[in-house]
Amino acid sequence: ATILVASLAITSVSPVVSAQISQPDIIQEHWYHSYATLTLDVNAWADDHPEIVKLLVVGQTELGRNLWMLQISDWSQEAKPDGSAKEVVYIDGGHHGNEHLGTELAFLVAEFYIEGWAAGEKSAIDVLTTTELHILIMLNADGNDFDTRWNVNQVDLNRNYDHYWNTCPTTQPGSSAFSESETLANSVYMNEVVPHADLYVTMHTGVWIMLYPWGKWPEQPSDWEMYHHIRDEVNSNISDIPIRNANQGLYPNCGTSRDYGYGVMGFPTFTFETDDEQFLLGSVEAISDRLGEELGVMHYLIENVWYWRARLVVDSLTFDGSQAELSISNLGRASTTNATLVYVDEDGSEHVPWISIDGGLCSLDSQFNYSLQGCGFQVNATNTTRVNFDFGDIELSGNGKFQLHYQKRVIDSSMWVTEDVPGNMVISGIIASGGDIFSDDIRFLFLFLVILMALNAAWRGRRNLDNQIKSEVFSAEANFSSSENVRIFDTRAGIRDLFMRPSFHEPVVDGVRAIAVLWVLLFHAWFFHNPEWTSGHEIPWYESVFENPMFLWLVQGGLGVDMFFVISGFLIGAILLKEINRSDGLNMRRFYARRFLRLVPVYLVAMMAAVYFLEGHNVENAWANILYLNNFLSIDDQFMGWCWSLAIEEQFYLVAPLFLLIMRKSESFLQWSVFLLVLGWALRIFALEINELPVYWDLMDLGSETWVGRFDHTYDNFYTRYGGLLIGVIAAWIHVNRKEDVKEFYGSNRLRPILLSFTALILFLFATFLEQRHLTESHYTIRLTWYAIERDLFGLSLAILIMSALHSKDLIAGGLRRLLSSRALYPVAQLSYSAYLMHEMIMIWMFPKSTEFLIVTIGLGPNITFVVNIVFAIALTLISASVLYVTVERPCMRFRKHPFMSQIDGTSDSVDSLRGNRVSTLGAIDAEIASS
Ligand SMILES: [Zn+2]
Incomplete structure (x- = not known):
């Protein structure tokens, strides 16, 4: 955990130093980044755009090269314009040192938002105003410069994560999970800096495909609904790239960063495999053009990060005595299961109501555990539901508040969130009136009647006035035409003029x-x-x-x-x-x-x-x-x-x-x-x-x-x-x-x-x-x-x-x-x-x-x-x-x-x-x- 460096004063990085590192030809030819050229580029970004780019060293490779982390967002604002917390996206590249095109995709994503921001492009500004991008472009810098898949210890870093480590027939997973400094540093960053991320994409090169969990099992992940939604949207609007469960789409694998990110961290995760056609020298197509379609997919995933979790919104919370009915919508694309409503009184103590599940009541009051299965309610992605609670003799007052507790996704490891139900006034208003028996419609009808009565009164008042005025019309018109002495301020005449059309x-x-x-x-x-x-x-x-x-x-x-x-x-x-x-x-x-x-x-x-x-x-x-x-x-x-x-x-x-x-x-x-x-x-x-x-x-x-x-x-x-x-x-x-x-x-x-x-x-x-x-x-x-x-x-x-x-x-x-x-x-x-x-x-x-x-x-x-x-x-x-x-x-x-x-x-x-x-x-x- 001490690997993390909160900030780094960057000393001058000279090309002379970098030239000492031996490099394969394709890297020296500048087709792809070497560790040295990447170091130059990320430092230039940090120097040129300090308002949006923070550059950190979050660890070292086995050979002591820095793991550069870009944190990209509009850092002048801590939160979104509406005051809510920014979305968090985590991206890494270069697990495999010879998969350069994938590494470049991570680089291009960073470049798109940094240079887009500098050029005043709306799409980049919108994302950086609301989102933090954390991008580690090159995890295996040693392997990159040797142009090999493995790190210097001949370990396959993408088999070295602590999720069912070494439980598949697999090569070179390392001596234990996180035995390598690169993977350890990556997991520490995930756990300590971006545990809230709602998107994690790890970039590779090989077969053109996007893989979601699991690599370990052929079954669909618990959040298949969200993954399938993303697959369908991407395939119908952006790219034909196949999007599959990793085990079925490629081959069974264990200890990958993707399965770790989903199974342990609870992130929605993807392995993005670009194809490897530009491995060969001789292609002259610019990499940004070459990867244009892949970038399009990344923009979609990043711009819509708000949706990659459950988003519960209370539509109404109505009381009939101690009975409450909660109507709730999930605006997100992920479902949630163990949600519940909690009442927090003015002293801060939490009270959990009985919840009605399938006709029977289920108490969450004793030994309440948020991760307890079975007693919470479920809201599917982009769905709405109604739930009934019984608050029993829990004393509700206007000084307390209601909170929702739920998991962002179905996967057990996904993060729990606690969100206030807005408007504590609901309680005082409703309790004061001794329980609310009116439905929305009746309340609206009542309001409507009041407005009608007010309008009716106004209309009758006008007609009375009208009748009075009619008797005065002749004298009024006479006055009008011989107005030598005009009375400037005459309220009565003003009201008359408003309703009487002169001839x-x-x-x-x-x-x-x-x-x-x-x-x-x-x-x-x-x-x-x-x-x-x-x-x-x-x-x-x-x-x-x-x-x-x-x-x-x-x-x-x-x-x-x-x-x-x-x-x-x-x-x-x-x-x-x-x-x-x-x-x-x-x-x-x-x-x-x-x-x-x-x-x-x-x-x-x-x-x-x-x-x-x-x-x-x-x-x-x-x-x-x-x-x-x-x-x-x-x-x-x-x-x-x-x-x-x-x-x-x-x-x-x-x-x-x-x-x-x-x-x-x-x-x-x-x-x-x-x-x-x-x-x-x-x-x-x-x-x-x-x-x-x-x-x-x-x-x-x-x-x-x-x-x-x-x-x-x-x-x-x-x-x-x-x-x-x-x-x-x-x-x-x-x-x-x-x-x-x-x-x-x-x-x-x-x-x-x-x-x-x-x-x-x-x-x-x-x-x-x-x-x-x-x-x-x-x-x-x-x-x-x-x-x-x-x-x-x-x-x-x-x-x-x-x-x-x-x-x-x-x-x-x-x-x-x-x-x-x-x-x-x-x-x-x-x-x-x-x-x-x-x-x-x-x-x-x-x-x-x-x-x-x-x-x-x-x-x-x-x-x-x-x-x-x-x-x-x-x-x-x-x-x-x-x-x-x-x-x-x-x-x-x-x-x-x-x-x-x-x-x-x-x-x-x-x-x-x-x-x-x-x-x-x-x-x-x-x-x-x-x-x-
Ligand atoms: Zn790979």
Whole structure:
């Protein structure tokens, strides 16, 4: 045990020293490593990458050469980002000195992760962030340099381990188990440094095959389920390499490091035999290419090390008096047998309940021994089970906790783990209520009823208010039109405005706005159930929504923002065009003053709320939001990351008046607009290609370099997203400047309007439901084209549908008009801006806490938690938006009618613009500006 050296100060290793050792030709030719060149290489790694490479000497060969051990991981972090312990992988090579290709495979695995890390490759970084790799490349350095199988004592090191040593007809096993310094050092390292490893691969050369235990017996190992799973995955996805039980796959052998690693240490173990074709000189293929397929298998084994054990997760623990029912899942690929649940009281004493096995109770209380067979429960790999316990008169209190004890694998030698059942609150909550008799479903139903009652109360309150207001409508409207003395802060009027649609408001436009914000809200409510925002809890329905075609519209909720863009373009375009037509110019001061009052004050208040909800995250970059430049920052640096769309709108307000002034009476307005639309497609492709980004954007691959790249370069920039706004402006231009043509088109003939509405509806659904995922088999050009045009196709169909709903009498347009004019949508439309500002900070703040609370404390299932979270987040969003609306938005809008505004405008008609044209649709849209 004293062989271990905790750390080593490496003195200079000079090539001169190494040259004194005699070497076979193939090693001197640098086809393979000699001990000397390996020494140089591993020391260079340790020198160049001290942050990830620790180099230790863990013993000496019989001739005194060092046994170099590489410990590779991101050593700046002791644990995984989620706080749990890192996975441990153990690899060795070079048991047999003449099996050079196998030794090189061990070397290449180390090289892949070290150099991958240095080159910033995600696959390497991901592994080193979560995993420790311990790699001893050359165990038999003496034999290596002599190019012989044996060590200097003529012992076959891979027959020298203490597992049924010398019990097979075998040659040269040594004088006793671990008689050789090399094998002894290796076993000491396994026992003292990496006993927790969940993967051990030992590298050899010979027949191309991977061998799992046993070598001693022809029977399958206890963990055959895990080995067969690995075999099937490797064979169907990575390599055809045969994967067999060693005894049957090769020949019976005893005292091997593989059988020792499994039978004594309890690791999942493999002997990786590369073939020996590069033994001969003359092959010029680089070794890394030669072993590319083998490396692929190693990456698979290492990246999935988390699965190579049982992983018990408590789904629920419910009590009925002293009776408990435990529902438990095994996420791992290995089964476990002797698991049990233990209650640890506040003094730290352990109490073991009676467990019900096959109908009878089995006490583990007396002389409890964790390794006792028979009284524990079993959970097969990737399976779920329910177990009943009787805690008898064991006193349970909220200060104690539950723990699970189980073995990582079925093999007796595998390690026992003790894991806390999260949420000690379960006990206090359940015991206090005198035992829980409600199932998850009933509890959910109860919660649902409470929410329904709250909504009902709100609705009735609104109707009472409504009735009161109706009696005041005449006086209110009278006030409205002669508001010389506008009361800026008027809560009552604010609440009234939230529910009463003024006569000049166009219901269709309100409806679209309401649907847009609801769409975005629902989309984000789903999206923020990524484990990153659920305290690590996996929500099955979060994944299901992504996979299920029925919910594609939800996954495509980003289009809600394009919906906003089209509406904005339409309304702002209409008001600007109308003013240009009327006065042959634009009052810019007035335009921006009104925009400012509409948008900025409530944004500032929301920012202050966001400092709290986002816990100050990126608040140092709030200046960019105030200047509406936040979309120029990377999404990783943006404060209120969802407000990039506001920046795009503001940038549009700078460009749109100029564009319309320049084009004011140009007959080629439409041609220019179409040109700009097509230019937008080209810019989108340009942004993708110049940044070498993939055309398919996997929403779930959150936070990866590609994800951030797609967001920063294609998603939140004005030049990649102006399409919707431009389409809105085009629609406004037709609406304002081609009024007669529009009337004629929709009035003249019954067939043409319904054909147009129908086509637009089909296009709208097509653009909503066709996602890149469905095109993965298509030619790249098709995928690129779809990526370039899908949002504009969506915007175009939406604009046509809006025009139809405004003008057409056909069936589709009529249905749409009725839907969009629904009274229930009006308050949502009124709240859309504030709700957009508030929703994401509420979700980011709430979901981690509420998910933990609902799953762990209340004991709801993850899917029900998902639904409750969404209902609550949207309710909270609408409530907070209502407060902002009444206290900030409405007062600011009323201030726009204040006489003071005319001083800013330089005109006296700031009030008048709301009047006059109330009857005509155009007038309505004009006045709509007041609320847009
Ligand atoms: Zn070998």
